[in-house]
Amino acid sequence: MNFSKSFRNTFLVILLSLIVSACATKKTVTKVDGQMQGDVYTGTDTVKYLADGVPDRVFFATNESILTTKSRDTLRKQANWLRENSSINVVVEGHADERGTREYNLALGERRANAAKDYLITYGISADRISVISYGKERPVDSGSNPLSWSKNRRSVTVKAN
Amino acid sequence: MIRIINFFFTIFILLSAKAYSLIEIDITRGNLDPLPIAVSPLFQDDSSKKNSINELKIENVGSEISLVVENNLKISGLFNPLSKEAFLQKPDIAHLKPRFEDWALIKAQALITGKVSIEDKKLKVEFRLWDILAGREMMALAFTTVPSNWRRVGHIISDKVYERLTGEKGYFDTRIIYVSEEGPKTARVKKLAIMDQDGFNTKYLTLGNELVLTPRFNPTSQMVTYLSYFKNLPRVYLLDIETGTQEVVGDFPGMTFAPRFSPDGKKIIMSFAKDGNSDIYTMDLENRIVERITNHPSIDTSPSYSPDNQFITFNSDRSGYQQIYVMKSDGSNVKRISFGKGLYGTPVWSPRGDLIAFTKLHKGKFYIGVMRTDGSGERLLTENYYQEAPSWSPNGRVLIFYRETKSNDKGEGFSAKLWSIDLTGYNERQVQTETDASDPSWSSLLSN
Numbered sequence: 001m002n003f004s005k006s007f008r009n010t011f012l013v014i015l016l017s018l019i020v021s022a023c024a025t026k027k028t029v030t031k032v033d034g035q036m037q038g039d040v041y042t043g044t045d046t047v048k049y050l051a052d053g054v055p056d057r058v059f060f061a062t063n064e065s066i067l068t069t070k071s072r073d074t075l076r077k078q079a080n081w082l083r084e085n086s087s088i089n090v091v092v093e094g095h096a097d098e099r100g101t102r103e104y105n106l107a108l109g110e111r112r113a114n115a116a117k118d119y120l121i122t123y124g125i126s127a128d129r130i131s132v133i134s135y136g137k138e139r140p141v142d143s144g145s146n147p148l149s150w151s152k153n154r155r156s157v158t159v160k161a162n
Numbered sequence: 163m164i165r166i167i168n169f170f171f172t173i174f175i176l177l178s179a180k181a182y183s184l185i186e187i188d189i190t191r192g193n194l195d196p197l198p199i200a201v202s203p204l205f206q207d208d209s210s211k212k213n214s215i216n217e218l219k220i221e222n223v224g225s226e227i228s229l230v231v232e233n234n235l236k237i238s239g240l241f242n243p244l245s246k247e248a249f250l251q252k253p254d255i256a257h258l259k260p261r262f263e264d265w266a267l268i269k270a271q272a273l274i275t276g277k278v279s280i281e282d283k284k285l286k287v288e289f290r291l292w293d294i295l296a297g298r299e300m301m302a303l304a305f306t307t308v309p310s311n312w313r314r315v316g317h318i319i320s321d322k323v324y325e326r327l328t329g330e331k332g333y334f335d336t337r338i339i340y341v342s343e344e345g346p347k348t349a350r351v352k353k354l355a356i357m358d359q360d361g362f363n364t365k366y367l368t369l370g371n372e373l374v375l376t377p378r379f380n381p382t383s384q385m386v387t388y389l390s391y392f393k394n395l396p397r398v399y400l401l402d403i404e405t406g407t408q409e410v411v412g413d414f415p416g417m418t419f420a421p422r423f424s425p426d427g428k429k430i431i432m433s434f435a436k437d438g439n440s441d442i443y444t445m446d447l448e449n450r451i452v453e454r455i456t457n458h459p460s461i462d463t464s465p466s467y468s469p470d471n472q473f474i475t476f477n478s479d480r481s482g483y484q485q486i487y488v489m490k491s492d493g494s495n496v497k498r499i500s501f502g503k504g505l506y507g508t509p510v511w512s513p514r515g516d517l518i519a520f521t522k523l524h525k526g527k528f529y530i531g532v533m534r535t536d537g538s539g540e541r542l543l544t545e546n547y548y549q550e551a552p553s554w555s556p557n558g559r560v561l562i563f564y565r566e567t568k569s570n571d572k573g574e575g576f577s578a579k580l581w582s583i584d585l586t587g588y589n590e591r592q593v594q595t596e597t598d599a600s601d602p603s604w605s606s607l608l609s610n
Contacts, residue, residue: 063479063483063484065438098548098566099523099526099548100484100507100523101464101477101484101507101508101521101523101550101551102375102376102550102551102600102601103376103419103420103433103463103464103477103507103508104461104463104464104477104479104484104507106375106389106396106417106419106420106433106435106463107419107433107435107440107461107463108461110417110435110438110440111438111439111440111461113438114437114438115438118438133394133396133417134396134417134435135373138350138373138375139348140347140348141348142348142573143346143347143348143569143572143573143576144569144570144571144572144573145568145569145570145576146571149571
């Protein structure tokens, strides 16, 4: 009885740890090779600056328009800069990588550009100062056909409009 | 007995072809044994050769027309045109009465003969289709048209032969509109281009100053709808390819994209993106009334009507990922129909009504496939590194789409080309274009 109970507990523990490790492997499959976290680009190769210390772009995971912690940080810097430069209007360009159908990617680019725009509005920038345009997969910055290139192309870029 | 084919063409049926024939082609399955056919050069007498040179700069337009026919029949995959070098009988004599034994000797089962003349700036053509095994004529037709239409004569002959031997309408007297592409991937220049189905007569409709995408033919007229980034405002445009006049479709405060005509040609259906959300709208081309068809916080795009205008298939990620849906044309009764593994996009309703063609992305590969309109019977026709955007031939037997190749880290090795494949999954082949090409759309038959 005791034996079987402890056996059952052990069994449960093993089962639980298997489940936990299964989850863990699923999440830690994220490649961190210095330039990507998950499949979001974290490097600076293609990044330009609206002003000193204000990056112009944020990056997205495949098929996603969710802003990462780093993206939100970048957009807050953009918002601060826009507050200080109230005469400047911007266009937020939304882009997708080449691994999707053209029409869906146009919609996805628009969704990404609006995610960035909405965040800027949350930080006090008037919607009138921000327009959006989606280029879908039509304007890649990196022409390679590999995961790193694609991660650089999944982006929204804030560009001065005047 | 006169049938008006269209403004330019008049066809006279020379003899009725009621005779029961032995040869026929089953196009419902992959044809691994194409029908051996002899396409004799159409005979042109010496007196009209001079006119032919004057009018067309071509000495023997009869031979040229027969080459058009031969090439069409060959690329259909259903016919095996035999080498002209083996022909024993001269074109003029064969056209009067073929010596069937001679043609049987070179294993021809069917024979096309004909004659042409150019007089008074008119091209007169007659042709006959012969059943070699039965030893009888199957069809005889005559046309009169302007000489510059000579390639179209070849396409019409091809359509008539295809129809007589398969029992279904052909698709040769048609055109393809597509996006011509040039330059490096990061600075691609795109232009609207149009060409005959066999790759000839390419014309560029825009100069490449602004990005243009996804042109689609109106099935009932020479109108085209497409997406243009003119003045950096991505909007759906309507273009008359005869007159060159164009206009923005509707007055939307944001990007409109993914346009397509309704099968009756009276409406344009498209997506409108606002605040990060894309929904489907229609605009009536007569009264300009805009209607919203979907209202959902997900991406709804790539709409395509059923041929009876009663239903719409479209692409949505309302389940979390791109899938294919069908709804009534008023937007009610939305049903998801794609349930296989992977993502699904670009649904296009077959002109026959029974199938929906699509692009599928699964495990890093792209597929062109078809399924029934309830989502059953999914069949993947071709797998590749990247391909998408199928468009149906007007008879619903062939799909044209575009395919891109992988580039290396420097972006080298990239290309975009048009390809076609039969609904059977056989006869996959590249469609010749002058430049790189994408987003093909197949026209209806020009003459009918």
